[in-house]
Amino acid sequence: xxxxxPLARARGLxxxxxxxxxxxxxxxxxxxxxxLLLWFAISFASLAxxxxxTASAWLRGPINAILMLALIAALFQHMQLGLQVVxxxxxxxxxxxxxxLIAVKYGTALLAIAAVFAVLKVAFG
Amino acid sequence: xxxxxxxxxxxxxxxxxxWTMLLSITHRITGVGLAVGSILLVWWLIALAIxxxxxxxxxxxxxxxxxxxxxxxxxxxxxxxxxxxxxxxxWDAGWGLExxxxxxxxxxxxxxxxxxxxxxxxxxxxxxxx
Numbered sequence: 135x136x137x138x139x140p141l142a143r144a145r146g147l148x149x150x151x152x153x154x155x156x157x158x159x160x161x162x163x164x165x166x167x168x169x170l171l172l173w174f175a176i177s178f179a180s181l182a183x184x185x186x187x188t189a190s191a192w193l194r195g196p197i198n199a200i201l202m203l204a205l206i207a208a209l210f211q212h213m214q215l216g217l218q219v220v221x222x223x224x225x226x227x228x229x230x231x232x233x234x235l236i237a238v239k240y241g242t243a244l245l246a247i248a249a250v251f252a253v254l255k256v257a258f259g
Numbered sequence: 260x261x262x263x264x265x266x267x268x269x270x271x272x273x274x275x276x277x278w279t280m281l282l283s284i285t286h287r288i289t290g291v292g293l294a295v296g297s298i299l300l301v302w303w304l305i306a307l308a309i310x311x312x313x314x315x316x317x318x319x320x321x322x323x324x325x326x327x328x329x330x331x332x333x334x335x336x337x338x339x340x341x342x343x344x345x346x347x348x349x350w351d352a353g354w355g356l357e358x359x360x361x362x363x364x365x366x367x368x369x370x371x372x373x374x375x376x377x378x379x380x381x382x383x384x385x386x387x388x389x
Contacts, residue, residue, distance in 0.1 A: 186311035
């Protein structure tokens with residue numbers, strides 16, 4: 135016997151009205167990051183001693199630029215969701231938690247935008 | 260009834276220590292560490308966008324011993340978080356939730372992350388010959 139209304143059950147969004155969205159995006163981004171991070175680790179290792187011309191030639195390659203943008207998108211989304219949970223679990227003061235959650239949202243967005251800008255500047259520059 | 264008299268779940272010290280606990284908190288710690296490391300990634304990309312002089316300085320900082328030590332920590336953290344992430348995805352699919360399997364997969368994650376880190380740095384030193 136369920137105490138939830140038929141409408142609530144059909145929507146399946148639970149008490150937070152978000153459903154499994156946070157959990158699902160965390161998983162989707164993690165699956166995307168598996169191949170992307172292995173690709174980046176190999177690329178970064180091969181660029182360990184590279185000069186500017188070699189490294190920017192690498193990033194100007196369309197496949198590399200596109201994969202790099204995909205990595206940035208998945209990474210910072212995953213990072214934002216992960217840091218959000220850590221703050222929710224360990225930061226207990228209401229005001230501090232509120233400020234920290236917003237700072238993480240803005241901070242990760244800003245890092246992602248800066249990274250995308252840098253990639254595009256090199257790719258089109 | 261006030262909040263004080265409500266029952267609380269027991270605190271962490273109550274439970275008998277299990278290695279899987281340490282692996283669990285390490286997943287979070289490496290996650291936060293990697294978030295800090297992502298600032299380095301953005302800085303490296305911006306250095307590349309700024310130009311040859313600044314990029315050479317950035318590459319120089321990364322190949323200093325402090326830079327290498329930080330990168331060693333971050334590569335291990337990345338491989339650990341990646342391997343343990345696969346373990347989490349398996350749990351989500353309902354695989355490997357038995358205590359024995361969870362212990363063994365935890366061991367595999369630790370071994371795998373160390374092995375991948377060694378392969379990564381071995382490849383760099385072989386490529387550079389330095």
